[in-house]
Amino acid sequence: MSTPTFVDTLPHWLRKRSSVIVIVLVVWVILATLLRGVDTLELSTATNTPVTEWFRELAASIRGSRSEAWIFIFVFNPIRAFIQGFVEVIRSVIAVPGSGDVIPVIGWLGVVALVGFIVYASSNWRTALLSMGLLTACGMLGVWIDTMDTLAMTMGSVLLSLAIALPIGIWAGLNDRFMAFIRPVLDLAQILPTLVYLAPLALVFLVGIAASTIATMIYSIPICVRITAHAIRSLKAGPIEASESMGSTRLQMLRKVQLPMARRTIILGINQTTLAALSFVVIAALIGAPGLGKPVIEALTIRNVGNGVVAGLAVVLLAVMLDRATTAAVQHSAEIPPEGDALIRRRIGLAAAAAATIGAIALSRYQLWAAVFPERLVIGSYIGNAADAVTDWITSNFYALTIGLNQNFTIHVLNRVEAVLADAPWYLTIIAISILAAIIGGRFVGVLSLVLLTGVVLIGLWNDAMVTLTQVLIATAIVMLIGVLLGVAAGRSPRVERALKPFLDAGQTLPAFVYLVPVLALFGPSRFAAIVCGVFYASPVVVRVVADGVRGVPKDMVEAAVSSGSSTTQVVTKVQLPASKKSLLLGANQGMIFVLAVVVIGGFVGAGGLGYLVIVGQSKPELQGKGLAAGLAIVLLGIVMDRIAQAGARRNEKQPT
């Protein structure tokens, strides 16, 4: 520590940061217990505050000026029309009949064949077959049209996102100043929970395809920009210098050297962008995105588990297909292109596949069975019924495990933490958090926390924010526990890692939204359900980060410990964990951000808090202002948590160990 903090003025035994933190926590809990119920700023859902009232009026005036203000006439409305038109074209090809038609341009068989061909051309026939199988399975679930709508929305969003993100990413990769300029935006985008974009966008672009596509783009563009810029920045310097020494112009260098060399990583970025877009398109059903998100939301709101499970399953199949296809494309791009016989075989294969695809498309335009997914093949309703039956059976036979677990956890953990955060005077909570922030992250972070949290109070949603924060903190703690246990195991043993890999992959591919359905079915609408979802969603990332950290501990350090007679536990606790402290903190930060995103969505499953207000604001006009304000409060909360964790991680890095 270069600058002396107030810690330096304390007696020696108090200088250890951990003991100071414990003391602050103890004092906080005692005071919160004594002052329970005082100045909690609790507010019933239906009540507006001056700030939310102001947001409501703002929203009303925006709605009123949609057809008048120049910014709408010349900017927002044309954008909306363009994006809507673009996505509608894709939809009319694969999903819905265009005007005057009875079927989309290409029927289901044609779509399956076309997808197979594209995947084959960009990777190999095995992945192509898998993709075709997964798509057909979506049809068999009885949600073909919804699947196509989701696919069309995803494709439309991805294409538009790439059109914007690739140039920006390339520029950011080439130009330091531009990178410095957009970095804060990228950082902010990373911590914004998905739910908060929706309401403002719906307000400006109307509920519907345009708003949901734009929301999806806002979510996926930063991911793509980040990876593209990284791809350009991490290129080896040698070939670039060589190319410069031969007199390449900058454009030649970019086209012939940098882009081809960065291609693999850029395609990886497209993979990530696609999965992000898919998961967002599902959530964007909230503001009118067509497709599989609709039945999922219905399932959540009217608790129709069967339908939700079927739709959720289709989302999963689609996600697996998009992931496999783009991952295979990444691998394919790194392979040495075929030559001689292999090249001829590949060309023949491509020609045959193209012919078959054209045939299938033609069939799908003139034969009903190839145009509309045959009812005979649909087994979705069986799966839905089975899911309902299984849920009933579990909830009635394992009551203790589901509802019982929920209740016990709620009484003994959730309520107690919430009592300290939410049921205490607001100023006590703010001061306590800010002091902890200052100890962990330094004076600046302390002041920032103080200011932003006071902002939440001024917005008037303090109590709801603390309800959300409670869930986030508890879920993060559980995630860290799981992350450290599994992460250390995976980091130490390749066998464990291999066993965990499918789950980790699945966890990172699946849209968070689809977890909600089974969790809701098992645990009922509750804060506990939201926490479970958050834990499911965030754990894979943290396990991965921790495992990487443990694996990164130098071998000789571990060997030295083992050879001096340390037990396994000692090696883990005294060597591997301390040495990978940075990964642990990074994991905690990531975990917290992921948890926040899901806990907010947990508003759907009875988690209350800010997320609930966002969702209610979506459906009740008189609470729209409150929904918008809640979105703002979520952002403030997210920034505070991220800054504390980041500053903690940075500070730890600087300290000599």
Next chain:
Amino acid sequence: MTAVTAIDSQVQVDTDAAISVRGLWKVFGEDANSIIGSPEAHLSRPELLEKTGCVAAVRDVSFDVAKGEVFVVMGLSGSGKSTLVRCLTRLIEPTAGEVFFEGEDILTASKSRLRELRRTKFSMVFQHFGLLPHRRVIDNIAYPLEINGVGKDARYQRAREVIELVGLDGYANHFPEQLSGGMQQRVGLARALAVNPEVMFLDEPFSALDPLIRRDMQNEVKRLHKDLNKTMVFITHDLAEAMKLGDRIVIMRDGDIVQVGTPVDLVMKPVDDYVADFTKDIPKSHVLTMGALARAARADETVSADPVDADLIVRKAIPRIVNSTNPVGVVKGGATVGVVGRDDILHLIADDADEGSST
């Protein structure tokens, strides 16, 4: 091959030289420009770093490279060799000084002129090859032609020629990662030769190769130089390599030039202990020519009938002399310049042995 070596920056530039460098500086760091001409410029490198945070990688360097010459730059790691050679083609922008190519001022050349020079007159070979991993060997070699707008057929034809020249026949359609290090560097050489440049810059081209392959590649460069007679600026930190390839060698230390000279100069007349330390392991008989050793015949000597060439290295002349008690005549361009006897050579070898044992 003679070269004018002007160390004084006031001296008129030798327009016959391929490259002339005058008072060249490269200082890394913020505000590097303000250091040139200030008293700080005279500080040693560590002192300068301590005081200003700047690194003087190249300090006030001047030399000429003659056409067709192999000019070797030598020095320990960090002595500024790479920086120097990159300043010559402005891959690194020098902080101060002048660089002339055939009399043309490089440092004031426009961007497009510089690009033209890089495309047609200069080429470079790198320690880590710098090949484009996504291109086949032939496309790597054709790359400099491609960016210069040469049509596909013409550039492939030229690429095939140089592929043959460097002995890579049959590998045209491989990707760099499929080749060994030595073969990759052959691709690097071929690429540098493709545009038929006038000057080649080679920055430690063989340092990443193992010793046997390195020797092969050195012979390759010697052969190419003999056949094509290109001007070469060759960087190395390996003295044996420098002695083997260099017509002249410049020794650098902490950004300064310590000595410029022929291999013989460096071995026989090191200007200071630093150079002497460098060269002390080189046996004199390996660098001295018979011409340098020649003396006037004494009256009592009978010179054997068959004379040797003055440019012949002493070591290579040993078999010629070992069987005769009489000294041999040394001729240069037909004229006899002196004689060398068996004793003279034995004395020389004895000197080497002395110095060897003193280390």
